[in-house]
Amino acid sequence: MSDAPRPQVIAHRGASAYRPEHTLAAYRLAIALGADAIEPDIVPTRDGQLVLRHENEIGGTTDVATRPEFADRRRTQTIDGERITGWFTEDFTWAELATLRARERLPELRQASARFDGHYPLLRLRDLMALLDGAERPVRMVAELKHATHFAAAGLPLDELFAAEVASWGDRDRLVVESFEQTVLGQVRDRGVEAEYVYLLERRGKAADLVAREGSAAPSYASQLTDAGLAELARGVDGISPEASLLVRAAAGVTGRDGEDWRMLDHGLAASSLVARAHDRGLRVYTWTLRAENRFLPAPCRVGSSPAAHGDWHGFFGAVLSTGLDGVFADQPDLALEARAAL
Numbered sequence: 001m002s003d004a005p006r007p008q009v010i011a012h013r014g015a016s017a018y019r020p021e022h023t024l025a026a027y028r029l030a031i032a033l034g035a036d037a038i039e040p041d042i043v044p045t046r047d048g049q050l051v052l053r054h055e056n057e058i059g060g061t062t063d064v065a066t067r068p069e070f071a072d073r074r075r076t077q078t079i080d081g082e083r084i085t086g087w088f089t090e091d092f093t094w095a096e097l098a099t100l101r102a103r104e105r106l107p108e109l110r111q112a113s114a115r116f117d118g119h120y121p122l123l124r125l126r127d128l129m130a131l132l133d134g135a136e137r138p139v140r141m142v143a144e145l146k147h148a149t150h151f152a153a154a155g156l157p158l159d160e161l162f163a164a165e166v167a168s169w170g171d172r173d174r175l176v177v178e179s180f181e182q183t184v185l186g187q188v189r190d191r192g193v194e195a196e197y198v199y200l201l202e203r204r205g206k207a208a209d210l211v212a213r214e215g216s217a218a219p220s221y222a223s224q225l226t227d228a229g230l231a232e233l234a235r236g237v238d239g240i241s242p243e244a245s246l247l248v249r250a251a252a253g254v255t256g257r258d259g260e261d262w263r264m265l266d267h268g269l270a271a272s273s274l275v276a277r278a279h280d281r282g283l284r285v286y287t288w289t290l291r292a293e294n295r296f297l298p299a300p301c302r303v304g305s306s307p308a309a310h311g312d313w314h315g316f317f318g319a320v321l322s323t324g325l326d327g328v329f330a331d332q333p334d335l336a337l338e339a340r341a342a343l
Contacts, residue, residue, distance in 0.1 A: 008327035009336045010142050011035035012289050013054065017331040019113055020102040021061070022052040023120035027131055035333040037140035037176070040128055043147070044156040049094035050125040050165055054105065056147060059086035062100040063118060070096070079150050080208040090154055097122050109293055109308040125165055142176040142329075144200070148184035149209045159187035170195050181209040182236060198239040198286060201225060203246055225274060230281045239284030239326065247272055247287050248319045250298040265322075267315035268300025275323045288329040290317050290336050314339055 014026025015033055022040060030038050043056040056079070059065050064073075064087045073092065076085040089097065100122055104114040125143070132139050143166075148158045166175065171194045178198040179185055185197045201221040210218035223229050225242065233240060251270040254262045260272040278285045292313035294302040301312040313332075317339035320328060330336035 006327075007321055007325050007340065008036040008140070009034075009333050009340060010037040010039050010140075010286070010327055010329045011333040012039050012329040012331050013041065014038060015331075015333055016105075017110060017113065017291065017293075020104045020116055020120060021054060022123060023102045023116075024123060024127070024131065025116065025120055027128060030333055031131075031135055031137075031139055033334040034337050035139065037142050037327070038128070038132070039142040039144060039329055040125065041144045041146050042125055042158070042162065043089045044151055044158065044161055045089050045092055045094045045097060047093045048156065048161055050161055051089055051094065051097060052123045052125060052128060053089060056089045056151075057084050057086040058089060058097075058100070061103055061105050062087075062122065063103060064100055067100070079147055081211065090151065090156060094124065109295060111308075125162075129166070129169055138174070140174055140176065141170075142178060142198075145177065145179040145181075145184050145188070147208070148179060148181050149212050157187075159184050159191060163188055163191035163193050166193060166195075172196050178241060181207050182233075183209040183213075185237060196239065196284070197237045198241050198284070199233060199237045200288070201240060201242045201246075203243055227277060227281075230278055230283060234281045234283050237283070239286060240278055241286035241288060241329075242274065244287045244290065244320055245298075247274055247285075247323050247325065248298075248316070250300050252299075265319050267312060267319060269298065269316070269319045271319065271323050275325045279324070284327075285325040286327040286329065287320060287325060290320065290328050290330040290332070292332050292335055314342070318342060 011030030013021035015029040016026055019026040040052040041054050042050050043053050064070055073087050101118045102120045103117045104110055107114040145158045151158050175195040177188055177195045178200055180200040182199050206218045206220050248269055248271050251264055251268050254270045262270040262272055264270050275285045292310045294309050294311040295307035297311045297316050301316045303311040321340055
């Protein structure tokens with residue numbers, strides 16, 4: 001897809017604003033709407049199958065809580081330093097998970113999507129690969145490996161499981177592998193998987209693999225986005241994907257924040273120099289996640305008081321797309337494509 005339009009529009013968990021995420025319906029709709037790529041989140045089962053869920057905790061995205069036969073699977077564990085209670089994919093076989101049905105993760109915001117609760121089963125990575133194989137046009141897969149350090153400690157090495165699954169499927173034009181942990185990206189690459197490798201970063205915090213290895217001395221995500229940090233990342237990955245607020249945010253009080261040079265845009269927004277600095281060091285730049293609802297928009301782009309109502313998404317999406325980055329993740333890929341067409 002080297003000749004694909006830029007920035008690429010990546011359907012975040014499928015067309016996840018319109019159908020429950022990571023379902024066949026969400027993926028098919030994303031393709032029909034024209035998305036350049038689809039992003040699945042990947043977690044393992046107890047028997048080593050790779051399933052597509054936002055998190056390994058599935059209480060909020062499936063009907064598992066209503067299934068009495070699985071009531072005793074509910075437990076509390078620590079994942080990447082956070083105590084979480086619920087039902088976890090690593091406690092189920094694929095045969096068990098296949099009996100569950102997906103639910104809308106944000107029903108209070110996306111009531112139309114919630115009408116499809118209970119309609120769709122869970123999917124494995126191989127199911128999405130088969131869908132993309134049968135698509136009428138090339139659609140890239142941007143595969144996110146979740147909680148790799150946690151799963152490795154549980155005896156479920158994501159690098160090994162993922163590499164075996166995609167061994168004869170991907171290439172750099174077709175497959176992107178991303179994670180908030182650079183270690184697993186290097187492990188997958190070392191296993192010979194042909195792909196583009198992208199490191200995900202948050203505005204705050206530290207990567208779980210670095211914390212596991214270095215404790216309190218681990219570098220922060222913010223330090224990895226300095227000029228020196230970007231140069232170091234460029235030695236190990238092809239691109240970065242920081243959260244959108246690191247690229248564009250409300251202009252009020254923005255001067256000097258994060259050590260960035262910010263330039264003023266329309267719509268009360270400002271853009272950082274991060275895209276240009278990363279490009280200067282040979283890194284591609286993606287960002288997550290464009291969403292049209294007021295709840296997810298910066299204050300200058302909100303319209304009315306309802307968190308679920310669409311705000312000035314066109315202004316915000318356009319501002320992000322105009323930074324010169326290489327791709328955006330969007331829950332409403334059709335709206336991101338519309339904003340791209342207006343550039």
